[in-house]
Amino acid sequence: MKFLVTGGAGFIGQHVVRELMVRGHEVRVLDSLRPDVHRDLDWRPPSGADFIHADVRDAKALEPALEGVDAVIHLAAKVGLGVDISDTPDYVSSNDFATAELLAAMARTKVGRLTLASSMVAYGEGVGRCEKHGETRPGPRLESAMANGQFDPPCPTCGMPLADLLVTEDVPVDPRNVYATTKVAQEFLAGNWARSTGGAVASMRYHNVYGPGMPRDTPYAGVAAIFLSALRRNEAPRVFEDGRQRRDFIHVRDIAAATVLAAEGHVFGVRAFNVGSGTPRTVGEMAFALARALDGPTPVVTGAFRLGDVRHITADSSRLRAEFHWEPRTTFEDGMRELATGSTGSDPVIKEG
Numbered sequence: 001m002k003f004l005v006t007g008g009a010g011f012i013g014q015h016v017v018r019e020l021m022v023r024g025h026e027v028r029v030l031d032s033l034r035p036d037v038h039r040d041l042d043w044r045p046p047s048g049a050d051f052i053h054a055d056v057r058d059a060k061a062l063e064p065a066l067e068g069v070d071a072v073i074h075l076a077a078k079v080g081l082g083v084d085i086s087d088t089p090d091y092v093s094s095n096d097f098a099t100a101e102l103l104a105a106m107a108r109t110k111v112g113r114l115t116l117a118s119s120m121v122a123y124g125e126g127v128g129r130c131e132k133h134g135e136t137r138p139g140p141r142l143e144s145a146m147a148n149g150q151f152d153p154p155c156p157t158c159g160m161p162l163a164d165l166l167v168t169e170d171v172p173v174d175p176r177n178v179y180a181t182t183k184v185a186q187e188f189l190a191g192n193w194a195r196s197t198g199g200a201v202a203s204m205r206y207h208n209v210y211g212p213g214m215p216r217d218t219p220y221a222g223v224a225a226i227f228l229s230a231l232r233r234n235e236a237p238r239v240f241e242d243g244r245q246r247r248d249f250i251h252v253r254d255i256a257a258a259t260v261l262a263a264e265g266h267v268f269g270v271r272a273f274n275v276g277s278g279t280p281r282t283v284g285e286m287a288f289a290l291a292r293a294l295d296g297p298t299p300v301v302t303g304a305f306r307l308g309d310v311r312h313i314t315a316d317s318s319r320l321r322a323e324f325h326w327e328p329r330t331t332f333e334d335g336m337r338e339l340a341t342g343s344t345g346s347d348p349v350i351k352e353g
């Protein structure tokens with residue numbers, strides 16, 4: 001098949017492009033090489049792939065980019081941390097206006113298959129189970145409770161602690177910040193396009209992606225890069241809260257494989273897929289694993305916190321496993337060792353940072 005990969009020069013994109021080529025597909029990359037992501041504006045794709053240096057918002061660039069294409073993998077987005085409300089126009093333009101232009105161009109050129117990079121940030125705080133009230137959405141975390149070391153969000157009805165549950169795709173979305181809102185809007189826009197054109201869309205709700213070339217300033221696994229910088233200065237990594245925040249860290253090669261399987265196999269309707277390892281880990285465990293791999297100073301759990309951080313968010317990816325026979329291959333231990341020691345095997349050096 002022939003694929004257009006938007007954002008194919010990015011962290012995940014480069015692994016997706018490689019996976020597509022290994023599986024014998026033709027690949028065209030469209031990427032604007034955003035200067036806040038790419039220091040090297042001379043980026044070129046692997047040999048055999050085409051490259052169009054353009055912005056997804058540029059409707060004129062899209063029609064030639066879509067020529068002869070069977071399916072699109074839309075990864076281009078402004079990721080970042082989104083801490084400042086003044087970034088809202090850039091998020092909405094880069095993520096939603098761009099998606100709107102892409103969908104309109106796909107309708108004009110009759111390209112009917114889309115795989116979209118969505119995110120677990122769609123779920124906000126996820127779900128928990130109260131002994132008394134059953135499955136529920138966690139209540140907000142109060143500054144006063146966190147200052148007393150009570151970091152787990154309580155049952156919104158009785159205030160008791162909640163047991164963690166894995167989030168399925170049927171949990172209603174609850175985006176808590178601008179970036180998350182733009183990711184959810186992309187999914188809805190793609191669903192609207194699919195229903196009015198008969199197109200097929202698979203929205204891949206990636207969990208915390210890590211691996212070679214990982215960007216630092218993201219709400220995902222960027223903290224791994226921060227821990228590593230500290231360890232390389234021979235300083236102890238400093239872990240927020242009590243270090244027990246649960247995440248699902250998933251290796252970028254497993255994400256690329258999942259994305260390509262869905263892009264090859266999803267041919268009908270609107271569907272969301274969680275993409276996680278299925279083995280939740282804590283941020284503290286990650287700091288300790290990296291420190292062990294580098295034989296560095298023991299991490300310090302600081303108790304410091306940032307209001308607005310999500311406490312736990314972990315995925316149930318059984319839909320993806322059942323429908324596309326996907327299995328993650330890189331264990332947490334191996335992935336962390338690779339990250340710490342740079343023993344990336346056959347991985348290309350993707351980008352600095």
Ligand SMILES: NC(=O)c1ccc[n+]([C@@H]2O[C@H](COP(=O)([O-])OP(=O)(O)OC[C@H]3O[C@@H](n4cnc5c(N)ncnc54)[C@H](O)[C@@H]3O)[C@@H](O)[C@H]2O)c1
Pocket residue numbers: 006007008009010011012013030031032033034037038054055056057074075076077078079094098117118119120183205206207208209210215218220221
């Ligand atoms: N990294 C994660 O853990 C994670 C988790 C969930 C979802 N995602 C999603 O996966 C996708 C890829 O993320 P990443 O981590 O590889 O980010 P990245 O910043 O490394 O890559 C994004 C790429 O898109 C390009 N781009 C951005 N806006 C563009 C535009 N308007 N036109 C053309 N190109 C544009 C950038 O130049 C960059 O090369 C994003 O949609 C992101 O929201 C990432």
Ligand SMILES: [Zn+2]
Pocket residue numbers: 130131132133134155156157158159160
């Ligand atoms: Zn309760």
